[in-house]
Amino acid sequence: MDKKILRLTLVVAVSLFWGTAFTGCSDEEDTPVAYQLKKEDIRVSQPEGGFAVVIDQLLKVQVESESDEGISYVWLLDGTEIAQTKGLEYMFEEVGEYELTLRVSQGESRFDYPFTVTVTFENIEPAPEGATAYVTKVFDFVPAVGQFTNTLPVYKEGDTQEAMNEKVLAAIGNNKKGMISLGGFGGYVVVGFDHTITNVTGKRDFRVLGNAFYSAANPDSGAPEGGSCEPGVIMVAYDKNQNGRQFIAFVKKEFYHIFRDRRTMLILLGMPVVQIILFGFAISTEVKNVRLAVLDPSNDVVTRKIIDRLDASEYFTVTARFHSPQEMEAAFLKNKVDMAIVFSERFVDDLYTGDARVQLVVDATDPNMSTSQVNYATGIVSMVGQEMMPPNMSAARLTSDIKLLYNPQMKSAYNFVPGVMGLILMLICAMMTSISIVREKETGTMEVLLVSPVKPLFIILAKAVPYFVLSFVNLITILLLSVFVLDVPVVGSLFWLITVSLLFIFVSLALGLLISSVTRTQVAAMLVSGLMLMMPTMLLSGMIFPIESMPLILQWISDILPARWYIQAVRKLMIE
Numbered sequence: 001m002d003k004k005i006l007r008l009t010l011v012v013a014v015s016l017f018w019g020t021a022f023t024g025c026s027d028e029e030d031t032p033v034a035y036q037l038k039k040e041d042i043r044v045s046q047p048e049g050g051f052a053v054v055i056d057q058l059l060k061v062q063v064e065s066e067s068d069e070g071i072s073y074v075w076l077l078d079g080t081e082i083a084q085t086k087g088l089e090y091m092f093e094e095v096g097e098y099e100l101t102l103r104v105s106q107g108e109s110r111f112d113y114p115f116t117v118t119v120t121f122e123n124i125e126p127a128p129e130g131a132t133a134y135v136t137k138v139f140d141f142v143p144a145v146g147q148f149t150n151t152l153p154v155y156k157e158g159d160t161q162e163a164m165n166e167k168v169l170a171a172i173g174n175n176k177k178g179m180i181s182l183g184g185f186g187g188y189v190v191v192g193f194d195h196t197i198t199n200v201t202g203k204r205d206f207r208v209l210g211n212a213f214y215s216a217a218n219p220d221s222g223a224p225e226g227g228s229c230e231p232g233v234i235m236v237a238y239d240k241n242q243n244g245r246q247f248i249a250f251v252k253k254e255f256y257h258i259f260r261d262r263r264t265m266l267i268l269l270g271m272p273v274v275q276i277i278l279f280g281f282a283i284s285t286e287v288k289n290v291r292l293a294v295l296d297p298s299n300d301v302v303t304r305k306i307i308d309r310l311d312a313s314e315y316f317t318v319t320a321r322f323h324s325p326q327e328m329e330a331a332f333l334k335n336k337v338d339m340a341i342v343f344s345e346r347f348v349d350d351l352y353t354g355d356a357r358v359q360l361v362v363d364a365t366d367p368n369m370s371t372s373q374v375n376y377a378t379g380i381v382s383m384v385g386q387e388m389m390p391p392n393m394s395a396a397r398l399t400s401d402i403k404l405l406y407n408p409q410m411k412s413a414y415n416f417v418p419g420v421m422g423l424i425l426m427l428i429c430a431m432m433t434s435i436s437i438v439r440e441k442e443t444g445t446m447e448v449l450l451v452s453p454v455k456p457l458f459i460i461l462a463k464a465v466p467y468f469v470l471s472f473v474n475l476i477t478i479l480l481l482s483v484f485v486l487d488v489p490v491v492g493s494l495f496w497l498i499t500v501s502l503l504f505i506f507v508s509l510a511l512g513l514l515i516s517s518v519t520r521t522q523v524a525a526m527l528v529s530g531l532m533l534m535m536p537t538m539l540l541s542g543m544i545f546p547i548e549s550m551p552l553i554l555q556w557i558s559d560i561l562p563a564r565w566y567i568q569a570v571r572k573l574m575i576e
Contacts, residue, residue, distance in 0.1 A: 037106035041066040061088040076101040137192035146183030250462035293320040293340040298347040418570035419543030422563040433512030492573035537563040
C-alpha cells in the first residue's frame with residue numbers, strides 16, 4: 001500500500017513540474033488577447049425618424065461591427081424572435097407600429113438595441129369602419145351553357161339582367177353560403193366589395209368557395225367528403241390611382257400565353273433563324289456546279305484553254321466529252337448534262353479572221369437559270385479569246401466590259417435577306433397577332449376582359465406589346481445572322497434601318513389586330529392573314545420576282561403592300 005501511494009505521489013509531482021515548466025517558458029506577448037464586445041462597437045443603419053416601411057415591402061436593416069468573434073445576433077419583434085442573422089430582411093403583413101430589438105451577445109455580455117418600425121399603406125385606403133369581408137355587389141352575371149344553367153339561380157320569364165344580379169347577390173353575398181352556376185367554360189360573374197382588399201403576402205386575400213358535391217356512391221365509408229370539384233379562373237382588377245399597373249398586368253398575361261405555348265415560341269423564335277439560314281444558303285439563284293459537256297472537233301490550244309478555264313471555275317464542271325451531235329442529244333435526253341459547248345472546226349485559225357464559232361446548248365427548262373448559265377459561259381469564252389490573241393492583233397468582234405455594282409460576287413443572299421426580313425416580320429406581327437383577340441372570343445374570356453376596369457384600347461395595346469418586343473428581338477437576330485453568317489453588309493445608316501423596321505412592325509401589328517377584330521374564329525383569322533398578307537408579301541413585294549416584270553395591274557396591287565416599300569428601303573439602306 002505504501003508503494004502505491006509513493007508511485008502516485010511521484011506521478012503527480014512530475015506532472016506539476018512539466019506543467020509549470022511549459023507555462024513558465026511560454027511568451028506572454030505571443031498569447032492573443034480575445035476580443036471583448038462593447039456596446040459602441042455595434043452600429044445600425046437607421047434613418048432619421050426611425051424605420052418606416054410600406055406593407056408588403058421588404059425592410060432591410062444593415063449592421064456593422066468591429067468584430068464578429070464569438071458574437072451572436074438575435075432579432076426580436078415585440079419580444080418574439082424572428083431572425084438570428086446579423087442583418088435583417090423582413091416583410092410586415094399588417095399596418096401599425098412595432099418594437100424591433102437587436103440583441104447582441106458575447107458570452108455573458110449582452111446588449112439590446114431597440115428601434116421603432118412604422119408600417120403603413122400606400123395608395124390604398126384602409127377598410128372603413130363597419131366594412132364587411134363578404135361580397136356586397138354583383139355587377140354582371142353571364143352563365144354559359146352547362147349544368148344547372150338558369151336554375152342556380154332560377155331564371156323566370158321576364159327577369160332582367162339587374163334582376164338576375166340581385167338573385168346572385170342573394171345567393172352568395174353578405175355571408176350567404178349559397179351556390180350559383182356558371183355553366184360550362186366561358187361563364188362568368190363580376191362581384192365587388194365595400195372596401196379595397198389588401199394584398200398580404202403569405203395570406204389569403206379573399207376566398208372563393210367552389211362546389212364540392214358529396215359523393216354518396218363512394219364504397220369507402222371512411223373516405224373524406226367530396227366528389228365533384230370544379231375550379232374556375234379568378235381575375236382581380238383595381239386601378240384607383242390610374243398608375244397603369246393593370247396595363248402592365250395585361251402585358252404580362254400575354255407574355256405568359258406566348259411562353260407557355262411551345263408551338264408559338266417555335267414560330268416566333270425558331271422560324272426566323274431557320275428562314276434566314278434557308279434563304280441565305282439553301283435557296284440560291286447563283287450559278288454553281290453546272291454539268292458541262294464538250295464537243296470539240298478542233299482540239300487546238302485555244303479550245304483546250306477555254307475548256308480548262310470553264311472547268312476551273314466554280315460555275316461549271318466538265319463531266320463528258322462527245323464526238324458527235326447525236327451523243328450530245330442523247331445525254332440531254334437522259335438528263336446527264338445541263339449545258340454543252342460546241343466549237344467549230346479549225347477554231348484557232350478562224351479566230352484571227354473572225355470566223356470562229358462557239359455554240360452553247362443549254363437545258364432551258366428553267367429560263368432564268370439557263371440565261372445566267374449562258375451569260376457566265378459567254379463571259380469566260382470571250383475573256384480567253386482576248387487573252388489568246390497576239391499583242392499586235394485585235395479581235396474581230398468586241399466583247400462587252402461588264403462591271404457589277406453593289407453585289408460583285410453576285411450572291412443571292414444580297415437579294416433574299418431584305419425580302420426575308422419583311423416576310424418574317426409580317427409573319428410574326430400580322431399572323432400571330434391576328435389570332436390573339438379572336439382566341440379570346442372563342443374561349444369566352446373576352447367578355448371577362450371587357451368588364452374589367454381597363455379600357456378596351458389598353459387591352460388591344462397589351463396584346464400588341466409582347467409581339468412588338470419579340471419582333472424587335474427577331475430583327476436584331478436577323479441582322480446579326482445576315483452580317484456575321486451570310487456576309488451581307490450594312491453599308492447605310494443602322495439607325496434608319498432599325499427605325500424603318502420598327503415602323504413596319506407597327507404597321508404589321510395594326511393589320512394583324514384589324515384582322516383579329518373582324519374575324520370570329522382562329523381558322524378564319526389565319527386564312528385571311530395568309531391570303532391578304534403572306535401570299536402578296538411573297539409574290540408581289542419584289543422579294544422573289546422583280547416588280548418591273550409584272551403586269552401593270554399586279555404592279556398597282558404591289559404599290560399598296562407595306563412589305564414592298566419596306567423591302568425596297570432595306571435594300572437601299574443595307575446594300576446600296
